[in-house]
């Protein structure tokens with residue numbers, strides 16, 4: 001019998017929250033932390049970020065009246081406490097099919113606004129909502145955007161701030177949740193400015209402590225306190241980063257200790273009383289209150305799998321095999337080619353560039369959560385003689401697409417994009433599936449895209465990619481464990497040519513070319529075998545370089561009666577559709593049955609559940625292929641392919 005989902009007896013709505021007494025609120029904060037550790041340990045999720053916003057979120061819901069006042073969370077990975085305080089307390093299937101999303105979800109609650117997990121968008125959302133409130137004359141409504149220090153390094157955030165500052169009568173509160181980290185410590189000049197404020201804030205704490213003890217020491221103590229206060233005042237004048245915001249015409253409140261709920265509420269009430277845009281700078285600690293997270297140097301338990309709550313140790317070793325192979329091979333390449341450099345958008349460890357940064361600290365650049373800058377900066381690096389390798393999650397390439405198209409592609413820049421988490425990722429929901437990249441990049445003239453099927457082809461295709469210095473190249477592979485090695489029967493043509501993985505004689509009827517893209521090559525091999533069991537012969541092939549469609553693949557297709565493609569990406573504009581177009585352009589009519597992800601936003605679920613629901617298992621594809629063969633040959637009944 002699965003455990004009964006745990007609930008928090010204290011609070012079910014923000015209204016309840018506003019009735020609680022201080023002692024009850026402190027008890028609630030402790031209870032929420034305990035809940036987060038015990039429940040998220042069972043499912044995995046963004047434990048560290050949410051432990052850091054317990055007091056802040058309680059204060060937000062006490063000062064503002066959601067959903068009349070709109071709370072907008074940037075990236076949304078830190079909205080678990082918000083969910084707990086708005087009546088959603090069954091975390092037993094968090095991020096799983098039918099359970100709570102790991103991000104805000106309008107289907108779950110009208111307290112939720114932004115479901116998109118791409119960072120740096122909240123301020124634009126908030127500006128838009130505030131403008132709408134203004135147009136509608138809703139003067140009593142506030143919009144509150146909670147944005148992390150990492151998300152503030154994204155260009156969109158500054159586009160929004162530039163606009164927010166122009167709306168002096170817009171009731172918009174920007175809460176900067178400053179824990180000094182994205183995954184790793186946040187980088188860049190802004191981070192330094194915020195850091196100065198943070199240290200100022202620690203002077204506040206020292207000062208408060210000093211005040212308490214020094215003033216008990218009579219006149220000499222008071223003299224010492226005044227001297228200390230002067231020092232701090234001096235520092236604050238020297239370090240006036242709040243000028244950064246005040247010069248934009250946005251009032252600044254803070255820095256405030258984000259774990260002192262009373263102080264946070266006080267600051268929020270001050271901000272609420274302003275009649276225009278205001279920033280509340282809150283200093284928090286990612287992983288607060290949970291020792292294993294506080295001691296996690298890498299990323300303070302930013303995103304954990306299932307863990308043992310007592311120790312924080314993973315229940316099962318997380319296996320990001322594809323990432324590990326890339327991490328190893330790019331170091332080997334960097335040792336041989338001094339022009340190769342790495343670029344990451346605040347995800348050094350998750351994309352596998354940390355070992356290269358360790359060995360070549362001057363040749364790996366972390367630009368913050370700034371994919372647009374990363375891509376165009378890489379075009380500049382290529383122009384000046386380097387070969388940049390940008391590590392991104394596939395879904396985030398969309399943030400830098402214009403830069404890919406018009407800075408890298410237009411100038412034929414030799415930049416290599418390594419897209420991790422390509423295809424179905426699952427638990428992180430609609431905005432995290434890396435399903436768009438093949439279709440999206442296929443419109444970039446001159447771009448070449450490869451999809452490795454295993455360790456050997458990942459190493460091989462990465463080297464082939466960095467060897468191209470006059471066009472953008474893309475490598476894309478999924479999240480998680482590496483599949484078994486899938487050796488080729490034959491390489492067709494030269495480098496960049498496809499690999500034949502299997503040939504089946506068949507019974508002399510229609511012959512099928514089964515094309516398996518990337519990690520779906522294994523699926524294609526099994527499809528070929530299932531068809532062969534019913535006398536349907538043909539060839540199974542991994543195109544390796546998917547874009548543009550290679551002449552060898554085209555010739556292979558022209559030698560068959562039907563082509564069946566399966567890929568971990570959009571069907572619309574995907575590999576299958578480009579092969580169909582190439583055949584048509586060559587004047588060859590070979591029907592192409594393409595299998596992949598439909599053009600829709602997918603609900604969160606496991607990858608395996610999505611593969612099954614989308615009919616992408618070998619048996620599903622083989623069944624469809626057999627019925628296409630039957631249709632082709634006029635057979636009355638398609639071969640019965642069992643599940």
Ligand SMILES: Cc1ncc(C[n+]2csc(CCOP(=O)(O)OP(=O)(O)O)c2C)c(N)n1
Nearest residue numbers: 049117118119148149150151181182183346
């Ligand atoms: C456009 C984009 N790039 C990268 C990511 C991956 N990512 C998710 S959370 C995160 C760090 C966010 O840091 P911050 O905004 O400071 O929030 P915190 O986790 O510290 O609360 C990153 C880089 C993303 N979600 N969106």
Ligand SMILES: CC(=O)[C@@H](O)[C@H](O)COP(=O)(O)O
Nearest residue numbers: 075077117303350421428479
């Ligand atoms: C919110 C965000 O973008 C990341 O934290 C992401 O959820 C991590 O994904 P992985 O767990 O696949 O690294």
Ligand SMILES: [Mg+2]
Nearest residue numbers: 148149150181
């Ligand atoms: Mg942060």
